[in-house]
Structure formats: structure tokens, C-alpha cells
Amino acid sequence: MGMALAREQLNLYLDGLLSLSRYPEDVSRERLVQVCGDSESFEELLGEWIWVNGLSPEISLKLKLWFGLQYQNLADLFGLSIREVDQMLRGLRVRELGSYPELSHLNKDAPGSGRISCFMVEQRLSAWVDTEWEDLTGLKELQAHLEECENCRGRLKSYRQLQMKILGERKEFSAVTEEDWTLLQMQIGRKKIRNRAKWLAYGMIAIIIFIGIVWVIKSRSERAPNIYEIIDEQK
Structure with a gap:
């Protein structure tokens, strides 16, 4: 990346990157500029930033929501399969929200449809919320179940509230100006x-x-x- 492009691209993702950092803001800004100068893409920058801060895959939900990453991007970052990413994100959501209480009736079919249970909805809801569900037939069944099942609609509402909570955890920072960029480059040099x-x-x-x-x-x-x-x- 050229210097101007690097600074502009850095500012696009600055809030999320600095919110992920474990270091004070001034140290993080300097390290970000250094990492940005050594990276040729945002994916490379993000991967290096994760390594610099010693971050684990447990931040995947933040990465997904803060940067709009797809499951394939997360899989590449952490060396996982897409299926593993799906399971991980679902597990992170369950850990935040708790287990679905209605799943004590695992074999109970959806009201009226007879095709898909609440358990199956819970297994698919995470990927559906993330717009990663590609099975059109399964998607129609899921939507039909949600229209009829109040409990699962409540679960979906909880998922969306969790997303808003995580989005709200991203802090706001002032952009890196051209003057800041030049000064940081000099300090790094x-x-x-x-x-x-x-x-x-x-x-x-x-x-x-x-x-x-x-x-x-x-x-x-x-x-x-x-x-x-x-x-x-x-x-």
C-alpha cells in the first residue's frame, strides 16, 4: 500500500483496530502505522494486528460485526474451516446469552410445520443472522418456523440485541491526520x-x-x- 492509501484505509478501520488493542492509545497508534506500512491489504494488516496483540479466536464475533468479515475471512485469519467458524460464533453467542431454555424439548417439532424443531433453529440461527446461510430450502423452513414460534422469535431478538451490544463496545478515536502519519513515521524510523x-x-x-x-x-x-x-x- 502507498503511504496515502495506507493512512486512508487505516482510518476506515481505526476505531475497531484500536478498540481491540491491549496497549495505550499512543503506543497502539505508532504500532498500527508500522504494521500498516508493512501490509499490502487490510486482511494482512488485521492478521498482523491480531498477532501483535496476542488475540485469540474468541474475538471473532467482534471481528465479524466491527469489520463486516465473512466466515471465510475468519477461517483464513485463524486457520479454521468455515464449519469451525460457524460453531465458534454460535458458541460465543450461547456463552453470552445462555443456553436456549426451550431446548429441553429437543424432539418437539415447530408449531404447525412439522418440519423443523426449535433445536434445529438454534443450530442455524447464528449463521442466518450473519447472512451466511445459503441453503434456500432450509432458509424457508427457518423463516416459517420463526413466523409461528414465539420462543424462537424471542431468541432471534436476543441475538440482535447482542449484536447491538457488541457494536456499542467499539470505541471512537480521532483519525490519523497526515501530520500525525508523518510524525509517527519519523518516530518509527x-x-x-x-x-x-x-x-x-x-x-x-x-x-x-x-x-x-x-x-x-x-x-x-x-x-x-x-x-x-x-x-x-x-x-
Whole structure:
């Protein structure tokens, strides 16, 4: 990414990225600019940011809602299958909302339809809310069940309320201006120079120590008497 494009793209996702960070805002901004400069796409930037902050797949629900990621994007980020992503997001929602109380009647069919149970709706509702459900036949059955089942409509309402809650957890931050960007780039450049100088100094010290050790070993070997010389002296 070019510098201007990187800054503009960074600002598009800045609120979500900084909200995910475990570091103070000033540190996070500097690290974001550095990561952004090394990334060629938002997906690469996001993957690097997740690694920098040591974030686990449990933030997937936030990533899905804050950045509009698809299941395939999440699968690529965390090395999972789409099925595993579906199960993970459903599990995260259940953990937030609690188990569906009506699922004690697992074999009870939907009212009037006789085709799909509340249990089956609960298994599919997460993907449907995420617009990841592609089975048109199953989609019609799900919609028909929701029209007739008050309990599952209530569950759907809880899912949507949870989404609004998670969206509300994303904080707002001021955009990175061109002046900020230039200043941060300069700070990053100075740190890189200092780091190079530091590692160069460490390297020089290591070389000096190595030369000293070699000299000591060589000096000792030169001073050590040859075994044949010892025998001659004894004679």
C-alpha cells in the first residue's frame, strides 16, 4: 500500500483496530502505522494486528460485526474451516446469552410445520443472522418456523440485541491526520536506526569477546610444553 492509501484505509478501520488493542492509545497508534506500512491489504494488516496483540479466536464475533468479515475471512485469519467458524460464533453467542431454555424439548417439532424443531433453529440461527446461510430450502423452513414460534422469535431478538451490544463496545478515536502519519513515521524510523545501532554494538561486542577467547586459547597452547620436550628435559 502507498503511504496515502495506507493512512486512508487505516482510518476506515481505526476505531475497531484500536478498540481491540491491549496497549495505550499512543503506543497502539505508532504500532498500527508500522504494521500498516508493512501490509499490502487490510486482511494482512488485521492478521498482523491480531498477532501483535496476542488475540485469540474468541474475538471473532467482534471481528465479524466491527469489520463486516465473512466466515471465510475468519477461517483464513485463524486457520479454521468455515464449519469451525460457524460453531465458534454460535458458541460465543450461547456463552453470552445462555443456553436456549426451550431446548429441553429437543424432539418437539415447530408449531404447525412439522418440519423443523426449535433445536434445529438454534443450530442455524447464528449463521442466518450473519447472512451466511445459503441453503434456500432450509432458509424457508427457518423463516416459517420463526413466523409461528414465539420462543424462537424471542431468541432471534436476543441475538440482535447482542449484536447491538457488541457494536456499542467499539470505541471512537480521532483519525490519523497526515501530520500525525508523518510524525509517527519519523518516530518509527528513529527507533529502527537506534535498534540497528544497538544490534550493531551487540555484534561488535560479541566479535571482540570471540577474538579474546581465541587469543587466550592460542596463547595457552603456545605456552604449553610439548610432551616430547618434557621427556628430553627429564633425560
